[in-house]
Amino acid sequence: MKDKIKIGLEIHVPLNTRTKLFCNCKNSEEGKPNQNVCEICLGMPGAKPRLNKEAFDKSVILALALNCKINEKIIFSRKTYFYPDLPKNFQITQYENPVGISGFLGIKNKKITITRLQLEEDPGRLQHKADYSLVDYNRSGVPLVEIVTSPDFENSEQVIEFIQKMISILDYLNIYNRHAGFRVDVNISVGGGNRVEIKNISGTKPIQKAINFEIIRQKIKLKKGEKVEQQTMHFDNETGKTFLSRKKETEEDYGYIYEPDLSQIELDKKEIERLKKRIPELPFQRLERLINEYSLTESEAHVIILEKSTADLFESLSKEIDKNILKNWIAVTLRKVLNYNNLKLSETKITKEKVKELISLQESKKITPRVAELVLREMVSNDDSIEKIISRLGLSKMENRDVENLVTSVLKENKLAVEDYRNGKEKALQFLVGQVVMKTKGRANAIKVKEEILEKLKKIN
């Protein structure tokens, strides 16, 4: 009890709507600074907000997917504070009547309570220079959903599990602009002490690092008999440390009032049912089903369902390709290529038909697994035929004679290694094999190359 850790989250999720929350500007940070702006998102005198229906619907869909109760009256509020990135010096957000309340999301052996889910506008972006700052309002007015949890987490692993699950749900609902990235505020208290808030961390690794650092910091303080003060901190990803923020944000009074330019919204049951129908099978539901239906292990299924599009690919090809080959191919090879590019399958030019062709080429031993992976990498951004890609990259299967020639030249170029091998250094042989495989761009089988080298060395002898 003395060391009980309580962690709560506020997750800010940018939505992938076509336009901003209160105006018709493009919801995109691409292009020049201050390009996607208008009188509304710049807060010019006389301009008024108008609610983007798409953003509102998406926030309700997310609330429903997270088991929230939808408020009978949904109202926007003004949160007033002065900051150069905030054009009106108030943010249109929600206070008393957010979109959703009292939801939950389960993680391993635990149910995390979601106290509220609200829709709000993002401020602009500041860029600090040596003795001045620049403001880019392209982000001003971008729709954000803020998800607030109870302090139900006990360690950073649970937090990361929750966030990964959340990202996966957002992907399935197709509402999240993952290029903009989510931002998280974490509050932590140890042993029933004061709550410390760490603001604005993005990325799962920094979140984990920040939490672990802060827990240790507070534990050390408590051990020394010192009091942990209620304060707002920031996390420096470079040093891996939390530090005190300049402003005492916990003491600010935002003077909330209702936003009088937007009328309150009362959703009827029919409308809620209509939005519910837009929720597809969610990742955790699909996980269960894939394990049962395809007898996958939990970890295999987990990788496959991570993204809706890879799960879709698996299910649609499973009728045509051997399940065991397919699951490895999707869970290992494809996952590796996607992670390497930091892309979702749906964001690449990889199609179901091509994946099918590639796997069958590999299965009929026309190409090596290594070549298959190289081709797949190429397919990410290129819609040439597989045949074309193979010939363009010079990856067509090598003739034995080509391998022989390469071995000869590698042995010539690496006389020192040959010498070492003859003197009993096994590692030198591995090096020589590696050199040859590299020159074939992975087209040659390493075992065959090794045999060829040994053969050659005997001959030279």
Add this chain to the structure above:
Amino acid sequence: MSLEILREAEEINQGYGTFVTLIGTLQKGTPIVVKDNICTQGIKTTAGSKILSTYIPTFDATVIKKLKEKGFFVLGKTTQDAFGFGSFSTNSAYGIPKNPVDKTRVCGGSSGGTASFISLSKNVNYGLGQSTGGSITCPSAFCGVVGLTPTYGLVSRYGLIDYANSFDRIGPITKTVKQAAELLTIISGIDEKDQTTYDKSEDYTKYLGKGIKGMKACYIKETFSEGVEREVRDSVLSAITELKKKGLQVEEISFADLKEMVPIYYIIAMAEASTNLAKFCGMRYGLESSPENKYYSDYFKELRMEFGEEEKRRILVGTFIRMEGYRDAYYTRALKLKNQVTNQFKKIFKMYDLIIMPSMPIVPPKFEDVKKMSPAQNYMTDFLTIPAALTGLPSISVPVRKKGLPVGIQIVADHFNEGKLITVGDAYER
């Protein structure tokens, strides 16, 4: 357009200070003068405040767009109390407009410049005013012109520089009820850019020239008693007698806590105003100063010192009202009371078509007397216009005195019943 219009406008402006900006070039179409808190593309729009002395909007307010489509052109932008904060147009950073009947007296506020000019001009019949707590009715009554405040949500506020968004309304200030009906027909209607608008627009000229026989009105006893000057009371009561002669049924009712509405209104208005004025900080538009070697918060503070006295007062009071610990006692409670009051009026309109009262409790005061008033006394002069302001009800002010200082009769109808106001106002004029 004839040069005569320009020449006359310049002359009136010289004598009465009615314009912040007077467009000095010849334009085609029907001239209209516009309160300076309504955005006009390419024409400086100051809302009467020094802080916006350099603001040139990049867009037209929806009402301006509609008027231009109907062949109107903006002759000038008129003087007003800064951001509409005042009842006498004396809180202006661009000269104080004078009463057309007596230059030593105020012309009322906050749409003072428009009302004074429409009263004085022989060539221009159409003006746009804007009301939050009575800023169309008050100057119309003081200047002897017609002012129509439409139901909240009938006319788009897009492009209006906000005072209190829950109450702000744009409406016609004209010489006759007919002209007000024409103008309202053009500017009303639902607007996708203002989500508080309704699809309730009509051709209001069809309500002209109709009889008032069978229409039922009431007047509130308390609006003719304490705090209402005798000459106002007498003029309005004799106007009621005339209306009766034309067939209007009139009964007396009592509404005891009329004056209680003043604080309810001011609490909500100031809370909203203090957030609306937050954006003025010397960035992006309007007044600027050198940011050299200043942290942003110091720069903001320094620039915001340029607000006028009344602007500062309302920012301070409005911010206080919103703070934790006071918010529930003032802001939240006022919102509840606002709904209660609205329901009380809705009940009256179940029995009557119209409520009649004086537009203002006083005749236009002298500048020197206004100077002596405390802010609280000042706010209390709005007690007859605030009921309709607080509840979003439509009202019309029609001049009832041909000689002496102007007095107006105020007629209030149920939401979206502008037609009745036009019928009665027009019948009175005939």
